[in-house]
Amino acid sequence: MAEKTIRDRLHETVDAAASLLYPITCPSCDVPLPSSRVPLPICDDCGAGMSRIAPPYCRVCGQAYEGAMSADFQCSNCADRKLAFDFAIGGYAAEGLLRQLMHRFKYEQNIYLAQLLGRLLESTLTDKRIVGKDWILVPVPLHRRRFRNRGFNQAVELCRVLKKRNPKRFQVKKAIRRVRHTPRQAGLDREQRLSNLRGAFALSRFGNMAETLVGKRILLVDDVLTTGATASECGRVLRNSADIAEIGVITVLRG
Ligand SMILES: [Zn+2]
Ligand SMILES: [Zn+2]
Known part of the structure; x- marks a missing residue:
């Protein structure tokens, strides 16, 4: 077992302080929660408003579909594209309460929400393509300018929650760095998003x-x-850098 680094100790201290600063209440409606509910800190009423993405969904991009569908179909959203990952799985639909909580997490510095959102992300790990294999978790990087504004990278925080709850199952590596600042993707169509991102990522120079x-x-x-x-752009960087056995994508929300 590796020695704890100063950074690990610092994180532990911050976690401990956060649990004092943020008593256990539902992050959406503020009702107190019994401590046994942690670490899925949300009340039943608010939890009932979240929609889990369940099969059938596209085997490549995770797009959910209503109604009966064979387990192994690919949707029209991605059938004509070459995505540089093998599969993507989103935990929950990006709507209503969860969309608001994600906004508070990313843009209002509510870093404690990583606990809840990380637990929701964990729901993707039951997919049969993931179960029973060893994986390296790689957070999608932020550009340092955005990192400075936000103070944290939400993907790194989500990885920390998964790693902490599954210490044997995962390694975490910040394998990709963002080399070019790009405008926000929101409001861009598919083609614009891809060209916006071209050359935005590179492999980490470390290790x-x-x-x-x-x-x-x-x-x-x-x-x-x-x-x-x-x-996909991150997957392309990884594939261009090394012969990788499999690349999956897991996200808390599916837009
Ligand atoms: Zn609630
Ligand atoms: Zn698809």
Whole structure:
């Protein structure tokens, strides 16, 4: 077991302080929650308003479909595109309460929401393509300018929650860095998103990353997947850098 780094100790202290600062109440309606509810800190009423994405969904991009469908279909959203990952799974629909909570997490510095959102992300890990294999979690990176404004990378925080709850199952590697600041993707169509992102990512310069990743299975982690353009661009960087066994994408929300 590796020695705890100063950073680990700092995170532990921050976590402990956060649990004092934020007593256990539902993050949406503020009703007190019994402590046994942690770490899925949300009340039943608010929890009932979240819609889990259940099969059938597209085997490539995770797009959910209503009604009966064979388990193995690919949707029209991605059938004509070459996405540089093998599959993507979103935990919950990006609507209503969860959309608001994600907004508060990312844009209003409510970093404690990582606990709830990380637990919701965990629901993707029961997919049969993920179960029973070793994975390296790779957070989708932020550009340093956005990181400075926000103070944290939401994907890194989500990875931390998964790692903490599944210490043997996952390694976390910040394998990709963002080399170009790009305008927000919101409001852009599929083609614009892809060209907006071209050249935005590169492999990390640290730790012989290409060598480390050879033959490995990678799960890219992000808060939300919409068209899959960001994840695909990250997947392309990974595939161009090393011979990788499999690349999956897991997100809390599916847009
Ligand atoms: Zn509530
Ligand atoms: Zn699809």
